[in-house]
Structure formats: C-alpha cells, structure tokens
Amino acid sequence: MIIDVHGHYTTAPAALGAWRDLQIASLKDPSKAPKPSDLKISDDELRESIETNQLAKMRERGSDLTVFSPRASFMAHHIGDFQTSATWAAICNELCFRVSQLYPRHFIGAAMLPQSPGVDAATCIAELERCIKDYGFVGVNLNPDPSGGHWTSPPLTDRYWYPLYEKMAELEIPAMIHVSTSCNPCFHTTGAHYLNADTTAFMQCLTGDLFKDFPSLKLLIPHGGGAVPYHWGRFRGLAQELHKPLLDEHLLNNIFFDTCVYHQPGIDLLTKVIPVKNVLFASEMIGAVRGVDPQTGHYYDDTRRYIDGTANLTEEERFLVYEGKARRVFPRLDAALKAQGR
C-alpha cells in the first residue's frame, strides 16, 4: 500500500470559506454569527470536490489512502476566541469525516484542534475525543503557534501542552506539528512560517526532555522536517553541547519526518541523513506548491516519483516509508485498515 500521511481538504466547496468569512465578519457583533447549520454542502458537492482533485491525483499517481485533515492555513487559530475556533474546528472536522465516509478506502481523518492563543490546551480535548471516538480519526494536527507567527505560546516541551499529550497517549494517536496561516508579514505562510515551525518544534524537543515524561508520544514533523535534515550536524553538535543523549536515543523514538519537500535532491538528502525508520511518505498534494516543475515536467507535489527515484532506499525500506512506518506511528490507522482486510 501507499499511505500518504499528510493531506488537507484544500479543495472544500466555496460555501465553507463563505461561512468562515461571515463568522469573521460577525466577531464585532456576535449576534450576527452564522450558525453551523447555515452551512449546507451536499454529498454530491463533496464528491465533486474530491473526485476531480485529490482522488484523481491519487489514482493517477498510485497512492491508496490519505490521512486527511482540514486545510491547515484555514485553521487560523489567531482569529476570534476559543468559541470561534471551537465552532470552526467542529465544522471543518465534520467535513473531513464526511469525506472519509464517502471514500472509506481512500481517506481517513486527522483532527484540527480548536486552539486559541493563551487559552488552556485542555479546552481542545473534547473536540479531539469526538474526532477520534465518533469519527474514527487516527491523528491530530497540533499548532505550536496559535498566534499565527508571533510565537506567544510556550515551547512544546512546556507543561502547558501536557493535557493534550496525556490524551494523545491515552488515545494512541500521533500529532503532526502544523502551524496555520501567518499574520506576521515577516513570515510567508507556506514558504517561511511552516518551515520555521518545523525546525523550531524539533529544536524545542531537543532542548527539553519531553519524551522522558511521554515515552510513547509520537510527533510527526512535516515538510521534510524544515531545516532539520539539512542541518543534522548542527543539531547533533548542539545536543552534544547541551549534554543531551545522542539524537537517535533522545528524539528518534518519538519524532518522525514526512517527505513533503517537492524535489529529488531533497528526498535524496532526507533519506540519506535521517534513519529510514523515521521517514513517512506524504505529499500534501494540492497544497502549498501546486505547479509543474519545468525541469522535470512533473508536478512538484508528485512525491512518489522522488521516493521511487532515490537510490538511497532498498525495496524493504521503501515499503517502510510507504506503509510500514505509517501503521506503526498511527496505530488506529493500522487497526482501521485491518478491519477493512488490508
């Protein structure tokens, strides 16, 4: 099987964005807020948005199943308060659930959390539990910076986040560390803020001792780990200076990287530097980089080509990247697949 662990519903029908615009416009006058029931999207509209986009590309490129979460840049946790995020997250998660019901062999959900800057992380637990228990989701996206580029939250190793980690450990789900839109003009959302956050999350974990408290916790750092694989020597050296254990022992039982780097040399470097056991296939397709690479004639996000094309992986290792590790990092995904006889 080919499991893509990083997909977002970037192609949701326009009614979703229109509802969100109304919600944002109503922040100054809450009585005008749209009700969740005002959003009407039919199953046919969902099918149309998936079959002409993600599913068409999955068939064309030969991937079988996508772990599917709400559009990351739309999470925009900095907008409004907790209630704003709670209503918005519930709507976005439900749409992903409906997609997973329409195409149970192709999509399975990962939850967006109703985070809000400065609000107790435990407030996210109810929505998380609903997604895992009622919707059959298998993972969660955790935003380390709900302020949208101003980094007002404590680092991921801080006890502030522990209620979520405790719940994740109990539910046996990994978190993808995924920021949302940047409202800081210094940081382009997908070109700088996302990659900064990936690098930052890794360094926060390196500095702390989070996995001593949560030995089973699994964090997936997307976009190839930001700058981490390229600067692996720097991180190894910093860990040494900070008198931390070797990275393999300190972080690599708990931290994983995906393959969303959009070119062959990036995948070659990732698979050479980072142990294969820590690399999971993902393409984040129809996401940040949607064009065709003029050097290759193929879409940048046609990531399977790079995995198939790298000389660094044996067939056995390729299996691990495509399927084997995803089943280990997402135990609920493995269980759902087994229930389908896969």
Ligand SMILES: [Zn+2]
């Ligand atoms: Zn993403």
